Amino acid sequence: MTRLAEWLTIRSASLRVLELRLDASAADKVEEGGGYLDNIGLARNLEELRLWGVALEAAPAWGRMDKLRVLEIVGAPLEDTTVKDAIAACPNLTDLSLLGCDCSGAVSIQLALLERCRLDFLGTGNCALSLVAPRVESLEVQGFTWITLGGGHRHRLLSIAKSTGRVYKVDTGKLPDLEYHSMRGVQWSWAALSSCARDVKHLVIKIEFSGRLLQQPPKSSQLDARFCIPCLEEALITVRSPLNAEQKLSTLESLVKYSVRLRSMVIRVSQMKNYHDAADDFFEEICKFKYMNRKKVRVE
Numbered sequence: 001m002t003r004l005a006e007w008l009t010i011r012s013a014s015l016r017v018l019e020l021r022l023d024a025s026a027a028d029k030v031e032e033g034g035g036y037l038d039n040i041g042l043a044r045n046l047e048e049l050r051l052w053g054v055a056l057e058a059a060p061a062w063g064r065m066d067k068l069r070v071l072e073i074v075g076a077p078l079e080d081t082t083v084k085d086a087i088a089a090c091p092n093l094t095d096l097s098l099l100g101c102d103c104s105g106a107v108s109i110q111l112a113l114l115e116r117c118r119l120d121f122l123g124t125g126n127c128a129l130s131l132v133a134p135r136v137e138s139l140e141v142q143g144f145t146w147i148t149l150g151g152g153h154r155h156r157l158l159s160i161a162k163s164t165g166r167v168y169k170v171d172t173g174k175l176p177d178l179e180y181h182s183m184r185g186v187q188w189s190w191a192a193l194s195s196c197a198r199d200v201k202h203l204v205i206k207i208e209f210s211g212r213l214l215q216q217p218p219k220s221s222q223l224d225a226r227f228c229i230p231c232l233e234e235a236l237i238t239v240r241s242p243l244n245a246e247q248k249l250s251t252l253e254s255l256v257k258y259s260v261r262l263r264s265m266v267i268r269v270s271q272m273k274n275y276h277d278a279a280d281d282f283f284e285e286i287c288k289f290k291y292m293n294r295k296k297v298r299v300e
Contacts, residue, residue, distance in 0.1 A: 001036050008042040015043045021052040038062055051076065059085035072097040080105035080127075087111065103127060107144075119144075126165070149173065158200075161185055167192050175200075178231075183207060200229060204236045209244075232259040238268040242282035249285055256293050265293075268300045 008015070018040065037054060040046070041062030048070040056076045068090045078101050087096070093111050097118040104125040109117075114133040121127055121143035128146040131139070140159040141147065147160065148171045155175045160167070161184035170192040181200035183193065187209040235255060239248060256262060269286060290297045 004036060005039040005042060008039055012043045012045065014045075016045060017048040018043060018046055019050040019052075020054070022054050041065070050074075056082050056086065058082060059089075062089060065090045066092055069093060070095040072099070073101060075100045077101070078103040080107050083107050083109070106130065109133065117141075145169075147171065153177065156180070158182070159184075180204075201231050202234045203229065203232055206238045208240065229255070229259045231261060233261050233263050235259075235262065235265045236268070237265065239282075239286070242276070242278040245278070245282040245285065248282075249289060252289060256296060262296055265297045266300055267297065270300060 020040075037051075037056070037060035039062075040049065040060065044065075044067070046065060046068050049065075049068055050070075050072040052074045054073070054076050056073065056078050058079070059082045069092065071087075071090055071093055072095075074097075076098075078098070080103060083098070083103065084107070087093070087109055091111065092113050094113055094115045096109070096111065096114060096116075099118060099120045100122060101120070102122045104127050106128040107119075107121075108130045110132040112133070113135060115135050116138045117131070117133065117136055118140045119129065119142065120140075126145040127143060128148075129141060129144040130148045130150075132150050135154055137154050138157040139149075139155060140157075142161045142163070144160075144162065145165060145167060146169045147167075148169075149155075150173065153173070153175060155172075155178050157180045158172070158175070158178060159180075159182040160170060161182070163184075164186065167185055167188040169189065178200045180202045182204040184204075184206040186207070188207050193205075193207065232255075237252070252265075252267070256265065267286060267290070269283060286299060290299050
């Protein structure tokens with residue numbers, strides 16, 4: 001690390017791609033707060049920057065990186081203000097990846113040229129994302145409780161996941177070009193689940209619960225034509241438990257009834273981890289549902 005500044009100075013004219021990996025043993029010896037990263041600013045012509053295991057508890061003072069197009073950071077502790085300041089220094093990014101990073105608070109990203117984005121955040125706390133990127137076509141996010149997307153309608157692939165905790169709100173606006181949408185997690189609010197799936201053609205849902213607290217979606221008698229995904233053509237739904245079977249069946253019925261373009265629905269129940277009689281009863285109801293909609297529904 002003590003030679004990094006000297007080496008970057010020598011190579012700055014020709015250096016286009018930099019990958020910097022910091023192992024655990026070196027992390028204890030370098031300057032606290034990650035000040036060594038400031039030296040990256042010496043390489044003014046960088047186009048791609050990838051960092052592993054670095055400390056980003058304070059935004060690096062590398063100045064504006066106008067030529068940087070690709071930024072990837074893996075396994076770093078982050079502060080929400082650090083994310084904002086570091087990305088603001090790279091205004092022309094087309095590809096952004098923050099993977100396996102630990103952060104809480106509110107993450108705000110504004111990038112006019114961004115096309116592909118992957119944000120994989122760890123931790124059990126609540127974290128909010130605000131993304132304004134009018135050219136984004138592919139977006140994959142993990143670990144956020146509140147998500148707001150604005151400033152563009154070019155999304156073709158959208159994947160939202162949260163392995164722990166709840167997803168309270170997802171505000172995407174209209175996404176007329178969306179082709180594939182994946183929603184995964186333990187618990188989503190019913191509003192987040194229904195509102196962000198309206199324009200999609202291919203939908204993957206892998207969610208244990210929805211509703212307020214541990215309540216389930218409304219019964220079919222309460223669902224009307226407002227619950228519709230007009231462009232939906234294919235749906236893949238994994239059912240892991242017979243709990244709240246009536247509400248889950250109501251959800252399936254509503255998807256088939258109000259998604260007028262639906263051609264195929266696959267229901268995966270092979271991973272149900274419950275050997276109670278309720279599981280057999282629920283599976284029987286699933287089979288009846290399949291029989292009543294045998295042209296569209298398939299059970300795996």
